[in-house]
Amino acid sequence: MKRVVVFANWKMNKKLDEAGDFIKKLVALLGGRQDIIVIMCIPYTYIGSVTSLIKDTCIEIGSENMHAGEWGEFTGEISAPMLVSVGCSHVLLGHSERRRYFEETEEEVGRKMLSALKNGLTPIVCIGETLEEKESGRALEILDKQIRVCLHGIPPSHRCYVAYEPRWAIGTGTTPEYGEIEKTHLFIRKKIGEYYGEIVFGNTGVLYGGSVTADNSYKICSLNGVDGVGFGGCSLDFDCFTKGIEEAARTVVRTDR
Ligand code: PEP
Secondary structure: OOOEEEEEEOOOOOOHHHHHHHHHHHHHHHOOOOOEEEEEEEOHHHHHHHHHHHOOOOEEEEEOOOEOOOOOOOOOOOEHHHHHHOOOOEEEEOOHHHHHHHOOOHHHHHHHHHHHHHOOOEEEEEEOOOHHHHHOOOHHHHHHHHHHHHOOOOOOOOOEEEEEOOHHHOOOOOOOOHHHHHHHHHHHHHHHHHHHHHHHHHHEEEEEEOOOOOOOHHHHHHOOOOOEEEEOHHHHOHHHHHHHHHHHHOOOOOOOO
16 A cells, blocks of 8 residues: 655744653554654654654654764754664755755755765655745746755665745645646656656655645645645644644555455
């Protein structure tokens, strides 16, 4: 059975006890499911204390960022080997807030992607155009560049995700038209195949993020070329998030009955 992939991005929210309670409830409700993979991207400080809760479940723990280097004089930074050592399996890279507030470049995102894969983390690489880029008709050109630079040198046969997150859709309650999401995902997939070949194409899931809720996750996950969705604001609220997951899971065609 093909599984639908869902990720949460908690950003700079929740305290340790809230994070633990949330993950425990999530494990109890959805942990045994075979039709979904739920990747919880959460603040660094909680990762080590929740990884034991998700053992042998469909839930994975991811970081929201990491440094491109492995060790050294980078005060305050966290690297891929450090994340792996506390049981982290995934990492969100190049989120639009990292690009906007911390001036992360495509090249830096690419270096982080390579370090993540080298150290055994599965990256979720975010790409997406700004409103100005969209309005000036440059969205596909921007995505093309991001795919070329952020995935440059990607080794085949590693799982990787690309999250299409139009910057203007994040936290705004506005999404592109469904047809536009489909067209853009097909464009992204085509470019991944063209630049990196069949093996990378086969190992890369393409996810959509930006104002996803229970009201639109079924429809978005039903689109051609969409392997799953990311939830930001909605993932902070247990009911909103789990309803959104259930809706996404309705798109999975079951072969066991
Ligand atoms: C995000 O920040 O990755 C995101 C998808 O946010 P939201 O769902 O709140 O738009």
